[in-house]
Amino acid sequence: MIQEIIINGLINGSIYALLAIGFSLIFGVARLVNIAHTALYMTAAYFILIGLDYWGMSAPLAALLAIVITTMLGLICYQLVIKPIREHEGAVLIATIALAMAIQEIFLIGFGGHYLGVPPAATGYLFLAGVKVAKQHLLALGVSVLALVGTWALLLKTRIGLGIRCTAQDREVANLMGINVNREIMMALGISVAMAAVAGVIVAPLRVIDPHMWMEPLIMMLAIVVLGGLGSIKGSFIASYILGFTEALVVFALPMGAFLKVTVALSIMILALLIRPEGLFGVVFEEER
Amino acid sequence: MKRSSVFGVVLLFLTLVLCSGFHAWAADPIKIAIVGPMQFTQGEGHWNGATMAAEEINKAGGISVKGTKRTIELIKVDSNEFLSIPDATNAMELAISKHKADFVMGGFRTEAVLVMQDIAMDNKKIFLGCGAAHPELCERVTKDYDRYKYWFRITPINSKHLVAVDFILLDMVAKAITKELDIPKLKVAIVAEKAAWADPMVKIAEGKLPQMGMEVVGVWRPSPTATDTTAELSAIQRAGAHIIFTTFSSSVGIPLAKQAGELKIPAAVAGINVESQKDGFWKATGGKGDYGLTVNTYARVKITDKTIPFFDKYLERYKEAPNYNAGTYDGLYLLKTAVEKAETLEADKLVPVLEKTEVTETAGKLVFTKDHDVTWGPGFVTAIGTQWQDGKNLCVWPNGWQGVKYEGTVEYKVPPVMVEHYKKKK
Numbered sequence: 095m096i097q098e099i100i101i102n103g104l105i106n107g108s109i110y111a112l113l114a115i116g117f118s119l120i121f122g123v124a125r126l127v128n129i130a131h132t133a134l135y136m137t138a139a140y141f142i143l144i145g146l147d148y149w150g151m152s153a154p155l156a157a158l159l160a161i162v163i164t165t166m167l168g169l170i171c172y173q174l175v176i177k178p179i180r181e182h183e184g185a186v187l188i189a190t191i192a193l194a195m196a197i198q199e200i201f202l203i204g205f206g207g208h209y210l211g212v213p214p215a216a217t218g219y220l221f222l223a224g225v226k227v228a229k230q231h232l233l234a235l236g237v238s239v240l241a242l243v244g245t246w247a248l249l250l251k252t253r254i255g256l257g258i259r260c261t262a263q264d265r266e267v268a269n270l271m272g273i274n275v276n277r278e279i280m281m282a283l284g285i286s287v288a289m290a291a292v293a294g295v296i297v298a299p300l301r302v303i304d305p306h307m308w309m310e311p312l313i314m315m316l317a318i319v320v321l322g323g324l325g326s327i328k329g330s331f332i333a334s335y336i337l338g339f340t341e342a343l344v345v346f347a348l349p350m351g352a353f354l355k356v357t358v359a360l361s362i363m364i365l366a367l368l369i370r371p372e373g374l375f376g377v378v379f380e381e382e383r
Numbered sequence: 384m385k386r387s388s389v390f391g392v393v394l395l396f397l398t399l400v401l402c403s404g405f406h407a408w409a410a411d412p413i414k415i416a417i418v419g420p421m422q423f424t425q426g427e428g429h430w431n432g433a434t435m436a437a438e439e440i441n442k443a444g445g446i447s448v449k450g451t452k453r454t455i456e457l458i459k460v461d462s463n464e465f466l467s468i469p470d471a472t473n474a475m476e477l478a479i480s481k482h483k484a485d486f487v488m489g490g491f492r493t494e495a496v497l498v499m500q501d502i503a504m505d506n507k508k509i510f511l512g513c514g515a516a517h518p519e520l521c522e523r524v525t526k527d528y529d530r531y532k533y534w535f536r537i538t539p540i541n542s543k544h545l546v547a548v549d550f551i552l553l554d555m556v557a558k559a560i561t562k563e564l565d566i567p568k569l570k571v572a573i574v575a576e577k578a579a580w581a582d583p584m585v586k587i588a589e590g591k592l593p594q595m596g597m598e599v600v601g602v603w604r605p606s607p608t609a610t611d612t613t614a615e616l617s618a619i620q621r622a623g624a625h626i627i628f629t630t631f632s633s634s635v636g637i638p639l640a641k642q643a644g645e646l647k648i649p650a651a652v653a654g655i656n657v658e659s660q661k662d663g664f665w666k667a668t669g670g671k672g673d674y675g676l677t678v679n680t681y682a683r684v685k686i687t688d689k690t691i692p693f694f695d696k697y698l699e700r701y702k703e704a705p706n707y708n709a710g711t712y713d714g715l716y717l718l719k720t721a722v723e724k725a726e727t728l729e730a731d732k733l734v735p736v737l738e739k740t741e742v743t744e745t746a747g748k749l750v751f752t753k754d755h756d757v758t759w760g761p762g763f764v765t766a767i768g769t770q771w772q773d774g775k776n777l778c779v780w781p782n783g784w785q786g787v788k789y790e791g792t793v794e795y796k797v798p799p800v801m802v803e804h805y806k807k808k809k
Contacts, residue, residue, distance in 0.1 A: 098618070345615055350604055352606075353609070
């Protein structure tokens with residue numbers, strides 16, 4: 095049973111990490127609480143479906159197209175909706191909720207409330223530590239890990255990453271030091287949305303595509319970033335796996351309560367916050383003030 | 384004024400008089416509001432079934448009321464009941480108050496239909512239910528007949544009967560597995576979405592399965608909207624289940640079927656899985672949902688003489704098989720028969736006629752029980768069991784049950800992955 099929990103937890107955690115790190119990144123850099131983050135993840139899932147079913151593309155091309163279109167869409171939305179109100183956190187929060195709802199309605203009108211799916215890029219399964227694991231799950235795990243490593247390298251090993259980290263650390267000082275803060279925010283947003291798009295693309299063959307598929311991961315993602323500490327990428331990474339393993343553990347230990355996996359994950363978040371209000375790796379609120 | 388101008392004015396006047404005259408002579412259409420979640424498959428089924436029936440009836444001249452032929456005018460009302468119960472309330476108000484519907488038909492989600500039912504009853508409007516299975520909707524007729532007598536359920540069968548069919552299907556699957564694989568005691572994993580309607584089903588199954596000679600190896604209750612059931616399936620396989628007994632009305636039925644197929648879990652998936660009733664299920668699961676069995680209403684079998692023509696016409700027009708919400712088709716024909724018999728649209732006069740009306744439509748012989756529910760059983764509406772076999776959703780039940788077998792019914796097939804697994808074991 096332990097092998098199953100580890101493998102399922104790893105897969106869950108990696109997909110959550112892709113979503114949560116992207117969300118944390120843009121919060122850390124621009125203090126933007128982008129509720130539309132998972133709606134963009136859904137957008138990528140729909141675009142891979144469109145690429146495969148309507149435009150007859152190959153899976154890699156459809157995936158690439160979905161990531162590019164979603165990232166462009168995210169940047170356009172930022173320019174049109176978020177940038178003018180960027181300094182007002184409350185307004186940004188509400189605007190991104192509205193944006194997510196608008197994206198949902200667009201897909202609802204376009205595709206109806208039908209549950210759709212795309213075929214997996216890798217079919218069949220493998221035995222891993224005696225556990226049956228679908229190849230598509232392993233592919234999702236591999237792509238997630240690659241994307242996470244790529245993001246880590248981009249942020250820590252390149253000048254682009256340096257600029258983004260400087261902006262995240264202190265936007266005003268970065269501006270005074272000659273860093274183009276607006277450009278860095280755009281870069282960070284691009285990376286953030288691209289990560290959401292990658293998550294959408296790898297999840298599409300595993301799950302069900304429908305206009306409400308953005309809501310469940312949104313709750314988990316918010317729980318992860320709060321547990322890990324708002325704006326902390328390291329925190330989001332670790333919290334993703336904590337909650338990923340928790341979900342798997344709940345299903346195995348409490349089959350009758352499998353539906354409780356999200357509730358248990360949220361309870362862990364609340365418990366952690368009672369002990370450490372700033373989250374596992376967050377900035378202490380008093381210090382931030 | 385020139386003579387030609389005078390002639391023109393007179394001609395125009397006569398044309399206007401004649402046009403208005405013709406309008407006055409034509410009888411008003413009978414307005415029927417189709418209320419359902421129109422952005423979803425269920426609402427589409429409501430609308431498509433009703434549209435087909437209305438077009439056929441209108442083409443044949445309409446409904447005869449006291450010798451006057453009146454056409455049907457359908458009103459499409461989106462209840463949005465999946466997402467918002469208040470929206471459903473507003474939809475019913477809109478249908479009755481603004482559109483002045485003579486009858487209402489549709490509804491899907493019980494919570495929404497209960498509220499819509501109250502509004503229709505307040506307005507003494509006949510409401511033909513085509514979607515919600517909960518017994519309470521009809522029990523209300525018994526409890527307060529004068530208020531709720533305007534409600535009649537056309538489709539699906541009452542959830543109590545759905546449970547009965549569910550266990551008959553499970554028994555059929557168990558017998559097929561035992562016969563083919565010679566497994567002495569079958570192990571069953573109960574997988575039911577966490578929803579109110581599924582709770583009693585789980586309790587009944589836990590009690591009934593041991594009586595049927597099967598062992599319950601566990602109960603899993605995923606969220607109705609769970610998108611990943613890999614962990615559940617890993618646990619089910621570890622428990623050694625031969626049958627995965629499903630109770631799903633929501634989207635969770637797709638990932639479970641898809642992932643069970645992908646992982647080649649050596650177990651038969653059987654029970655209620657509303658998503659697997661739809662043609663889109665095959666594509667949504669990428670064909671991995673093959674050999675799944677579910678309680679259903681329509682397949683291309685001769686339930687009555689009307690079923691196959693209806694099924695084919697529906698399939699040709701909408702490029703998918705009808706779901707049980709398309710029972711609005713039967714609903715409109717039933718209404719036509721009752722109105723022509725009662726010679727009135729008055730609800731109070733129509734109710735006793737509807738109570739006594741017996742018609743054979745696409746889903747079977749429609750006869751109402753005392754509480755205005757559709758009668759279930761041999762000779763009436765039985766429901767059917769359908770299994771996906773190589774991309775086709777085929778009727779496998781009833782196959783001789785109580786002497787009932789519909790032409791076109793095929794044998795249930797034990798999933799080949801299961802046969803391969805257990806024969807290899809030997």
